[in-house]
Amino acid sequence: PLLVEAFGIEVNAKNLSRPEDGARFEPLIGNPGDGQSPHCAIVDEYHEHESDALYTTMITGMGARRQPIMWAITTAGYN
Numbered sequence: 001p002l003l004v005e006a007f008g009i010e011v012n013a014k015n016l017s018r019p020e021d022g023a024r025f026e027p028l029i030g031n032p033g034d035g036q037s038p039h040c041a042i043v044d045e046y047h048e049h050e051s052d053a054l055y056t057t058m059i060t061g062m063g064a065r066r067q068p069i070m071w072a073i074t075t076a077g078y079n
Contacts, residue, residue: 028054036061040069047077 003009010017015026031053041058049055055072062068
């Protein structure tokens with residue numbers, strides 16, 4: 001609650017947003033279309049993904065960012 005107030009964050013049903021600068025933190029499920037331009041992307045349970053489409057879309061979309069960051073989190077798997 002203190003950080004929400006201090007940084008002007010709005011807690012919504014589908015995302016966290018900061019109206020002051022248009023920033024938002026939201027989940028992307030499935031295969032997002034082109035046009036994404038994330039500063040930070042976290043891909044969870046990467047071994048469960050049927051393809052690398054989400055990962056590739058996020059990496060490609062980060063191309064215009066000065067300091068993008070990408071985390072792929074997974075446990076042991078076969079994909």
